[in-house]
Amino acid sequence: MSAGRLKLVSLAALVLLAGGLVLTATQTWFVLEVSGAPLAVGGDVAGGAALAVGLAGLAAVAALALAGPFFRIVLGALVALLGAAGALAAGVALADPVAASAPALTAATGVAGHDSLTALVTGGGPTGWPVAALVVAILLGIAGLAVTLTARAWPRGTRRYERTRLAGDGAENPNDAVGEWDALSDGDDPTAR
Numbered sequence: 001m002s003a004g005r006l007k008l009v010s011l012a013a014l015v016l017l018a019g020g021l022v023l024t025a026t027q028t029w030f031v032l033e034v035s036g037a038p039l040a041v042g043g044d045v046a047g048g049a050a051l052a053v054g055l056a057g058l059a060a061v062a063a064l065a066l067a068g069p070f071f072r073i074v075l076g077a078l079v080a081l082l083g084a085a086g087a088l089a090a091g092v093a094l095a096d097p098v099a100a101s102a103p104a105l106t107a108a109t110g111v112a113g114h115d116s117l118t119a120l121v122t123g124g125g126p127t128g129w130p131v132a133a134l135v136v137a138i139l140l141g142i143a144g145l146a147v148t149l150t151a152r153a154w155p156r157g158t159r160r161y162e163r164t165r166l167a168g169d170g171a172e173n174p175n176d177a178v179g180e181w182d183a184l185s186d187g188d189d190p191t192a193r
Contacts, residue, residue, distance in 0.1 A: 007155060010143070010146065014061045014140070015058065017140040017143055029126060031127060045104045047090050053082045053089065072152075083137050
C-alpha cells in the first residue's frame with residue numbers, strides 16, 4: 001500500500017469510527033420499566049462521555065490531516081486513549097444501567113439514590129446501541145494505535161504551514177515582492193530586468 005493511500009485509509013477509518021461513536025451515543029441505550037411504564041434513556045445521558053469522545057476523535061482526525069510526523073504519533077496515541085475512554089464509558093453503563101440512567105430516572109420520578117432507583121425499576125434493559133458503542137470505541141482505540149505505528153510511513157505534509165527561512169547568500173530573489181517595492185522606492189523599474 002502506498003504512503004498516500006495508507007494516510008487516506010487511516011483518516012477515513014478514523015472519521016467513520018469517531019462518527020460512528022457519535023451516532024451510537026445519540027441513540028436510546030436503555031428502555032427501563034418504572035412502575036409499569038417504559039422510560040427510554042439516551043446515550044447522551046447514560047454514556048455521556050462516549051459522545052464527547054466521538055467529537056474529540058473527529059477533531060483529532062482534522063488535526064492529523066495537517067500534522068507532521070511527530071504530532072501524528074502523539075495524536076494517534078491520543079485517539080487510542082480516546083477509544084479506551086469511550087469503551088470504558090460504554091462498559092460502565094452496560095454494567096449498571098440503573099446508575100447510568102440515574103439522571104433520567106430522577107427527572108422522571110423525583111426519586112434519587114441508587115438503592116431507591118433500583119427498587120423503582122421493575123424491568124427492561126439495554127438496547128443494542130451501548131454494545132455497538134463499546135465495539136466502535138474499541139475499534140477506534142485500535143485504529144489510533146495503528147496510526148501511531150504507521151505515522152512515519154505517511155507522506156510528508158505540505159510545507160504551507162511551516163516556518164521557512166531564506167538562505168542568505170546576499171542575492172536578491174527576483175520574485176520577492178518586498179524587493180520589488182524596495183526597487184521602486186530606489187527608482188529602479190523591476191519589470192525592466
